[in-house]
Every structure is written in structure tokens, then in C-alpha cells.
Amino acid sequence: CIGMGQSPKSDAVSLRTFNRNFYGRSGTLSAGIYLVSPEVAAASAITGVITDPTTLDYADEFEKEQSYIDDSLIYAPSKNPENVEIVRGPNIKPLPVNTPMDQTIDKKVVIKLPDNITTDHIAPAGAKVLPYRSNIEKLSTFIFENNKPHFDEVCKENNGGIIVAGENYGQGSSREHAALAPMYLGIKAVLAKSFARIHLANLVNFGLLPLVFDDKSDYDKIDEMDELKIENVDSLYNSFDLTIENVTKKETYKVHAPISKEDVEILMAGGALNYIRNQQ
Template sequence: GSCTNSSFMIMSAVASILKGNTVASGVSLLINPGSRQVYEMLSRKGLLSDMISAGARILECSCGPCIGMGGAPGTGNVSIRSYNRNFRGRSGNKDAFVYLASAVSCAVFAVKGEIVDPRLSGLSIQIPKEPRRYIINDNMIIKPKEHISPVEIVKGPNIKDVPVKEPLEDDIEAEVLLKVGDNITTDDIMPAGSQILPLRSNIPAISEYVFSNLDNTFSRRAKEKISSGGIIVGGENYGQGSSREHAAIAPMFLGVKAVIAKSFARIHRSNLINFGIMPLQFRRSEDYDMISQGDKVLIENVKELLKKDQIYIAKDITKDYTFELFSNLNDREKEIIIDGGLLPHIKKKIKTK
């Protein structure tokens, strides 16, 4: 369930499998309906009681066990989930074996207590018909007031102001704080879990955990270089996985000015831009092998070259060689980067109206 495979139609099929059956001994079945509306429809149709009677635990409509917020499997245990991520350690236990399957398959496995072909399980699997209409429940939406007036924002001790980056500098001269390989996930960059997620409203606190699973010295070293800033070097598909904004916000807070990679995952690339971090790509992938963690890199005339869509000539000062980079940003993305990110960009546009 949760954000994936949790619609009313899918949950109805799951309920048909569980109806009149019991979850096998030694199996824990957790179900996350996708929304309050799905939850309410399951209840009205009597399907929720079929799930509960079978021994399933009904969880909040939230981002929960998928990111280690409850439901963490035991050490060495197997967990089969219909979520969309199973990166190592994401479940809350690095030593668990987490696999992905359809919600229907998960329900069959839960009843049988083993992995079987759902088609040969002997269980009744009913594919429901699309409802003529879905519940629309908007009674908890707070309507805006007709007349705008100043509002006091009440903040507890764990709620800090969102940090805002300064406008793009003409030159970027910084140390490579970390060099990582291919397919680095947003979980690698900004881990989740029950210890870290409660800090999402406190960027200074959550930034202590940036890259902590890969290098627990990163945050400390970044702070030591914060006056000059830092650079991260990555391989192919840097930033794959969850669209976790904190994987861009927290590095920005720690002074990261640019990420140089062979290629970027699309959503994370957008998040980097929105928080003022330059997403730069190697023009020649072989140059990735030349650069090392700890090298000092200089990229001159960044702002001017960005405006003209020209190639950046970067110099590895430590090794005394040059290499070429490109950014491939559209006009709006260029404006956002130059202004220091989306928040200062919007603020600037409002002021000029």
C-alpha cells in the first residue's frame, strides 16, 4: 500500500483474497490504504472488516514502513512489499531481505505463508468492477479567508526556517567533498528512518545525516569547508529513487555548490536546481576517473557560460588538468539557478511585479 498499489481497486482485490482466510502463522501483514477516501470506501463496502478479520494490521494512510517508519523486518528476515522501493537499509534494517511484488501477490503469500504462484494458490482472487463514483471528501480542507491578513506561524523547537541560498557566483572554486559511484539513491544522500525523518522541519539537524550511510564524516567535513563550499562527484543516474527534496536542501545547507556527474535522475536533478545547486555533467565520461575526492576544482565564468549555453572548462587545481562540463538547462532553470534557487527566484519575481 502506501503511495503505490494502494487504490480502492487494488485494495478490493486484496480484500477478496483475505475474506474468510487467516494470515499464516509467523507472518505479519501490514496494509496502508492510499488515502482517507480509499479507507472510507473500504469501510463502507465492508472490505475493511474482511482484512481485519483475516489478521491484517491496518496502518495510517502515510509514508510508513516503506521508509522504515514502523514495520521494520527483523534481522535476516524476509519482507515482501508492494511499495516501489527496496534499497538496502530503507526498511529500517540493513540486514533484512526486502523484495517487491504486487499487492495481490503479497496477500496470497500472507495467507499461504510462503511464496507461491498466485494463479495456482487455490485462493479466490476477484478483480472488482470500477465504482460508478468515488467518494469525494473535502471537509477537512481549510478554505482561505476572503481578506488576507498577517498570520503568526507557530513553530516548535524542532521547526526551523527554510535556508535560502545566495545567488549564483561568477566562479565556483571548491573541494570535491565526496566521490561516489553509479546509481546513488536519494536514500544514500539523505537517509530516512524513524531517527531521521522527524527532523525534516529542522534542516540544521537533519543535515548531520547527509551521506551518513556512505561516509559518516561528510557533514563534519562539509561544515569545515562551508566558507568556500563543496562539490560532489557522481557516476551514472545520480539521485535515483524517492523524490526526496531534503536530498537537495540539506547538501545546499552544508555549502554544496555543484554536483558533477555522468548523468542525473530526472526528479533529483530538478530538486538540485530548485535549491540552487548546479547539476553539471562530464562531457567525456572518462574524466570521472581522473578526479579524486579532496581535489580542488575551479570553474570560471559560470554565470556567463550558463546564459550562453556554452561548455564549462573546469580545472582540477590539485592535479593541474582541465576537463569539460555541460549543464543543459532550459531558460527557466537558468533563471532559478542564477537567483539561488526556486524560493529566491519567486521572491524576486514578486518584488518586480
């Protein structure tokens, strides 16, 4: 599922029993992926071609091994957590924590994306990236690498930014890294025609403001590196409607936040971790 191990050769086809066939998910960018059942995969592995498993002969009975649960390595949380030292290797970094939401967001559009951007586009999988899943600083250097190489450098040069996207932004895997790493790079808002549901929740949980165009044709009026300004963000407490000013083009767009009242509290705190901490 995570796109590593036994990658097919270039321009080849592989059969996979997981539920993802996004671009590059097999570990080979030019290879095709056919999603099949375990039965089809097993039959095809035996015959060497895609095979209907009902056409093969099988034994009538199979022996099932007895299974057991080994929880001997699971320890209960300490009753004195302040005395616990977390030992981290050089590739394990603490989870980045966002700052409270600014009342004015004034940033450049650091990337403009088409429809149906997946979380694989945002935070790629594969053997090259996966060793850094617990190192967001390093992982952030791979964000959008197949859409805009050196995206992380653009964010650093502009002190973060705003992402603009088309329909169904963030579809696919629910991986939180697709919101966490952009947050680390200073992304403050994502403006899209529409969002995939789980990624929308992840954006809120990490304190990135999700916004949807009232008029989807306004998407075509925005270019990369346009300066966008969103004022009075705390007005979300009263209304989910906001106005974005395109400072570069001297025009405005009506947008709304597809969120709940509780989401507003989380966003203003800078994400769920800050929100929960503030409740204590």
C-alpha cells in the first residue's frame, strides 16, 4: 500500500491487492497498477498472467493455524509522565506544533493545483520518503515534489504561503502528513473548489484554514505568486463567509469555510493539539 518493495520495471504493470493505484504508488512512476482481489493475485502469480481464480483447481480443505495475541511489549502509560525521558534517534523529531491563527493572513500563492489532487501528490509515498515519516523537517522537503520540485524552498523563501486547488483536494489516503508537513512549511490556508472530507478534517486539526470559492470561476483568476490577503479571520465565530483580496490583481473573491463551530475553536487555537492543551 505504501509504494515500496518489489517495484515493477519501467512501463510495466503490476497487480496489487491494496486499495490504492495513484500515480507512482507502486514505487515506479511509469508503471501501471491493476487493483485485484487476493484470489486473482494468487492465481495470477501461479500462472504468470492475469487469471480468473475460478478457472483453477483447488484442494477441498485447508488447514488453519491457531493464532494468538502477544502483547508482552505493550506497557501502560506512566503515572508520572513528567519523569519519563523520550529517547529519540537522529531521524526521530518531536511533532511540530502550530501557533494560534493570525487574524490577518497575508501570503503568496506558493502553488496552484488542478482537480483531484491526492494525498500522494501532497506527501508522496515510496521507499525514498518513508524512512522520514517521524522526521517532519526532512519529510517536508518532499512535499509536492512531483508537482513542483523544491516546493519547500519556495515556502521558506516566502515565509509560508497559501495553496490554491481545484475540486476534491486531498482525496485518497487519510494520511495526516499531507496536512502536517505543509503546516510545518508555513502554509496558513488552502483555497479550493472543494475538499475531500477526511483531508478537510486533517487541515482543521493542524490549524490550516480551509476555504471554498463561492464562485468557482474565481479559481481561474488566481496565479501562482499572487499575494492574497484575508482579514478579520476571527469573524468566523459569527459567519463562515470571508472575503479574500488579491493584492496583486486588485480584486476580491467571496469564499466560505466548510467547517463547524467547534472547528473554528480548533483553528483559532492553531490546531487540535493546542486546543486540547488549552482545555486543561
